[in-house]
Amino acid sequence: MVRRLLGYTVAIFVILLGWHITSLVIGSPALPTPIDTIPMLQRYAAQLAPDFLTSFYRVIVAMVIGTVIAMPLGLAIGRTPKLDAFLAPILYILYPIPKIVLLPVLLVLLGLADAPKIVLIAITIFFQVLVTVRDAAKAVPEQAVLSVRSLGASRLDIFKDVVVPASLPDLFTALRISSGTAVAILFFAEAIAGRTGLGYFIVDSWAMLNYPRMFAGIIVMAFLGVLLYEIFDFAERRLTRWRKVGQ
Amino acid sequence: MLNYENVSLTYPGTSTPVKALDRYSLTVAKGEPVALIGPSGCGKSTSLLLATGLLSPSEGEVLVDGKPVNKPRRETALILQDFGLLPWKTVFENAALGLCIRRFSKAERKTRVERALEQVGLSDFAKMYPGELSGGMRQRLALARTLALDVDVMLMDEPLSALDAMLREGLQDLLLTLWQQRGYTQVLVTHSIEEAVFLGRRIVVLSPRPGRVMTIIDNPKMGTFDYRGTEGFYRTCQLVRKALKAETSRSEGSSHGA
Numbered sequence: 334m335v336r337r338l339l340g341y342t343v344a345i346f347v348i349l350l351g352w353h354i355t356s357l358v359i360g361s362p363a364l365p366t367p368i369d370t371i372p373m374l375q376r377y378a379a380q381l382a383p384d385f386l387t388s389f390y391r392v393i394v395a396m397v398i399g400t401v402i403a404m405p406l407g408l409a410i411g412r413t414p415k416l417d418a419f420l421a422p423i424l425y426i427l428y429p430i431p432k433i434v435l436l437p438v439l440l441v442l443l444g445l446a447d448a449p450k451i452v453l454i455a456i457t458i459f460f461q462v463l464v465t466v467r468d469a470a471k472a473v474p475e476q477a478v479l480s481v482r483s484l485g486a487s488r489l490d491i492f493k494d495v496v497v498p499a500s501l502p503d504l505f506t507a508l509r510i511s512s513g514t515a516v517a518i519l520f521f522a523e524a525i526a527g528r529t530g531l532g533y534f535i536v537d538s539w540a541m542l543n544y545p546r547m548f549a550g551i552i553v554m555a556f557l558g559v560l561l562y563e564i565f566d567f568a569e570r571r572l573t574r575w576r577k578v579g580q
Numbered sequence: 581m582l583n584y585e586n587v588s589l590t591y592p593g594t595s596t597p598v599k600a601l602d603r604y605s606l607t608v609a610k611g612e613p614v615a616l617i618g619p620s621g622c623g624k625s626t627s628l629l630l631a632t633g634l635l636s637p638s639e640g641e642v643l644v645d646g647k648p649v650n651k652p653r654r655e656t657a658l659i660l661q662d663f664g665l666l667p668w669k670t671v672f673e674n675a676a677l678g679l680c681i682r683r684f685s686k687a688e689r690k691t692r693v694e695r696a697l698e699q700v701g702l703s704d705f706a707k708m709y710p711g712e713l714s715g716g717m718r719q720r721l722a723l724a725r726t727l728a729l730d731v732d733v734m735l736m737d738e739p740l741s742a743l744d745a746m747l748r749e750g751l752q753d754l755l756l757t758l759w760q761q762r763g764y765t766q767v768l769v770t771h772s773i774e775e776a777v778f779l780g781r782r783i784v785v786l787s788p789r790p791g792r793v794m795t796i797i798d799n800p801k802m803g804t805f806d807y808r809g810t811e812g813f814y815r816t817c818q819l820v821r822k823a824l825k826a827e828t829s830r831s832e833g834s835s836h837g838a
Contacts, residue, residue: 476660476661476662476664477664477666479629479634479658479660479664480658480659480660480663480664480665481664481666481677481681482634482652483632483634483652483656483657483658483664484652484657484677484678484681484682484725484729485652485653485654485678485681485682486681487681490681494666494669494677494680494681495666498666498668498669499668501668573668574709575667575668575669575709575710575711
């Protein structure tokens, strides 16, 4: 814990230093220095705090929904060759489409509030998790399945005792990687529609040509990304304790 | 107790079907320990899977306790080469796995698992994960998992082949002790001649693929720990070695060692 905090402290220092030097070299009002930016965090705290909470709520709810739907489906596809033969081509066609293109449709159908943003992120996460979990379920060592089956395990037992735990590490890798994508989509969706969330705060600052305010929003958004990463990392360490031991 | 009656099994294979067993017949009496030995790919493992009901024969019949097996039977245990442990479960949970699947009560699980872990000397490691154990300890854990159940047929597929020589002898002693205590019917697949002679009252020599029973060597003196050092042990090993050699040279003569 102490080492983690120390790591982040050093990282923040290095980033701020790099930012400061870059800003001085470029010398444009569009890239203010950290010294100009950081006081803005305090000045606009009354707006930033609720926007942060709104964005956090949207992204975490969306990721949970996407995962909860994709996980069982991915496990089932990965362990059922017939289902896989039918669904895999569909998946290959839909997977590479950037889901952000659905934003206009979702805005028309679901309005400008939370729903279209949550659904858009959930769809993206759904595909990422589905593909990862399916591959992980496919790769479960057959010996492990065989030995549990020889004990008389039902299909459900095998899922519960073998396939699910074997897929968890890959699931969390997918979640950590896609939390970056999720924040990017969140920014885009909030920038385009509605008047809430960090995405809106950043674009609104840009419209006012208030670059220090804009960068304050970016800092908070970076914090949101780190928070998501840490949440998934924490959950992973709790749920996959066995991986810590020497192997 | 365990009967193979003219069993043949053909795997689909990637390009051409592979015949793993060909008219394989063997009877193992109740409480008898048998060792199966033969060249690699002779269908030793296949014959064990057939006995568990995880595989079905293409022809012939496999009977356990007079009944054809077509699904895993509660009293039959299978131990695989890689021990079949689940890395995400603790030693206790791994040992309790069979009991969990059979829906034993929590109290019953605790009593049985504690006793089984004690029998294999793992009581102090109940909370660890398999990743923290040595190879020999993992193998003992795999044994504990079956000991927690009421097993009357014990099938083992090269259970000790991943272990070094010193460890192997210790575990062979443990296997002998457990068999003597429990009196289950035991089929041990191995490619070690000494192991076959130490643990098999009969040693069944199989032909290369497709596997058939070629020779059966009686070994009535097995069953004591100091058997290893005796003249009889050495002579039986020689007999098995000769039988294996005859098998190998015959297959090389006919198919150029394919």
